[in-house]
Amino acid sequence: MPSPSPETAQVWSTRDSILLEASRLFATRGFRGTSTRDICAAVGIRQPSLYSHFDSKQSIAEELLRRDLTLGIDALARMQADGGGAAVELYRYLRWEITYDIEDPFDKRALYNAEILELPELDSCRDLLENFSQQLEALIRRGIAAGDFIDMDVVFLRRTIDAISIEAMRGSVDETPIIDQPDLAASLVTRALLSDTSQLNDVRQRAHSLGL
Amino acid sequence: MPSPSPETAQVWSTRDSILLEASRLFATRGFRGTSTRDICAAVGIRQPSLYSHFDSKQSIAEELLRRDLTLGIDALARMQADGGGAAVELYRYLRWEITYDIEDPFDKRALYNAEILELPELDSCRDLLENFSQQLEALIRRGIAAGDFIDMDVVFLRRTIDAISIEAMRGSVDETPIIDQPDLAASLVTRALLSDTSQLNDVRQRAHSLGL
DNA sequence: GTCTATACTCTGATAGAC
DNA sequence: GTCTATCAGAGTATAGAC
Numbered sequence: 001m002p003s004p005s006p007e008t009a010q011v012w013s014t015r016d017s018i019l020l021e022a023s024r025l026f027a028t029r030g031f032r033g034t035s036t037r038d039i040c041a042a043v044g045i046r047q048p049s050l051y052s053h054f055d056s057k058q059s060i061a062e063e064l065l066r067r068d069l070t071l072g073i074d075a076l077a078r079m080q081a082d083g084g085g086a087a088v089e090l091y092r093y094l095r096w097e098i099t100y101d102i103e104d105p106f107d108k109r110a111l112y113n114a115e116i117l118e119l120p121e122l123d124s125c126r127d128l129l130e131n132f133s134q135q136l137e138a139l140i141r142r143g144i145a146a147g148d149f150i151d152m153d154v155v156f157l158r159r160t161i162d163a164i165s166i167e168a169m170r171g172s173v174d175e176t177p178i179i180d181q182p183d184l185a186a187s188l189v190t191r192a193l194l195s196d197t198s199q200l201n202d203v204r205q206r207a208h209s210l211g212l
Numbered sequence: 213m214p215s216p217s218p219e220t221a222q223v224w225s226t227r228d229s230i231l232l233e234a235s236r237l238f239a240t241r242g243f244r245g246t247s248t249r250d251i252c253a254a255v256g257i258r259q260p261s262l263y264s265h266f267d268s269k270q271s272i273a274e275e276l277l278r279r280d281l282t283l284g285i286d287a288l289a290r291m292q293a294d295g296g297g298a299a300v301e302l303y304r305y306l307r308w309e310i311t312y313d314i315e316d317p318f319d320k321r322a323l324y325n326a327e328i329l330e331l332p333e334l335d336s337c338r339d340l341l342e343n344f345s346q347q348l349e350a351l352i353r354r355g356i357a358a359g360d361f362i363d364m365d366v367v368f369l370r371r372t373i374d375a376i377s378i379e380a381m382r383g384s385v386d387e388t389p390i391i392d393q394p395d396l397a398a399s400l401v402t403r404a405l406l407s408d409t410s411q412l413n414d415v416r417q418r419a420h421s422l423g424l
Numbered sequence: 425g426t427c428t429a430t431a432c433t434c435t436g437a438t439a440g441a442c
Numbered sequence: 443g444t445c446t447a448t449c450a451g452a453g454t455a456t457a458g459a460c
Contacts, residue, residue: 014444027326029326031242163378184365260427426460428457428460434452435451436449436450
């Protein structure tokens with residue numbers, strides 16, 4: 001059904017085109033709802049050729065998920081290394097995450113659905129995700145301890161932050177774009193967590209002085 | 213693969229059991245990843261018997277989605293009819309929504325994924341969803357006009373609220389429960405939107421005096 | 425309303441020529 | 443690395459007996 005998409009013309013290797021088109025089809029039809037034939041039709045090759053690049057359909061999902069998780073973990077680590085306090089670090093991380101969701105050509109909407117996340121072959125990815133969640137929770141805990149953030153259940157706050165990121169994935173594709181969504185989202189979340197909301201502008205200024 | 217679940221024993225009609233088990237399988241395996249055989253195995257009937265209750269697999273998803281949307285629209289309308297101002301109405305609606313997500317036995321995680329939401333047969337549901345979104349946006353706009361809420365892009369704020377609701381669906385199933393999550397979520401969102409966060413306790417008190 | 429039997433399509437993956 | 447050919451299994455849905 002899907003015919004080759006324009007982006008799949010030249011500059012992408014066949015392997016990368018498979019990842020790109022698979023991410024988009026997974027997002028709109030689900031993992032099991034996307035056949036290897038669908039992916040190959042979108043790339044412009046025949047179905048068995050896929051197996052010159054990937055062992056199985058699952059290994060495509062695995063690579064997409066690992067790529068996304070690794071980029072996120074690295075970004076969060078960078079922001080923490082730069083310091084500035086929990087509020088600034090969280091603001092900068094969120095700003096990066098939403099920007100990345102919007103600009104990246106891959107469609108990541110399906111990756112965090114149970115259908116993919118709970119594939120038996122992906123337990124190493126689930127470990128990465130668990131690690132990531134704990135990093136975020138530690139950051140929030142640090143902000144609470146310093147008195148910068150309100151004292152709420154840390155797991156609940158982390159999940160709320162996850163929700164905003166996932167919503168950005170959803171919104172980045174099919175819906176009308178929002179002006180400066182990364183700053184809006186980072187500001188709203190930071191404002192929700194700050195004990196003293198009047199500090200938001202200060203946090204934003206310090207974040208921007210540290211660069212994107 | 214799925215064997216009859218305990219809940220499917222007696223008190224549920226076969227038709228309701230199909231809806232219940234389908235919602236759970238759609239959530240974990242995706243819509244196209246769930247076969248009519250899977251659903252029937254979970255209910256305890258043979259695959260062709262499903263077609264005595266539903267015309268097609270799509271019509272099961274349609275009924276699940278319409279049921280969820282209708283309950284949400286009705287709840288929001290109730291809260292608006294009770295009045296109290298945008299902040300109180302939003303707080304009460306969110307509290308209802310999260311409570312419902314947690315207590316309802318149906319697993320609604322898959323219903324708002326593109327795989328189901330964009331089925332060609334479901335355009336009447338997409339109309340309902342559009343209507344619902346506009347109701348929520350009007351409520352937010354009212355709060356901004358009254359000076360209660362911060363002045364941000366209304367579509368962005370509405371999407372953020374959607375994200376929290378959807379996260380509640382995800383969290384209500386597989387993750388560790390959070391104490392009084394409905395009040396936490398409603399409070400956090402309301403606090404994020406309030407121009408003057410010190411009014412949160414007042415909003416909560418007025419909301420609780422109006423009942424759940 | 426549930427069953428068995430079945431039609432016919434699509435699925436992921438492999439074999440082997442080029 | 444891509445192709446054609448092919449397999450064995452699973453997919454939705456229908457027919458018709460009880």
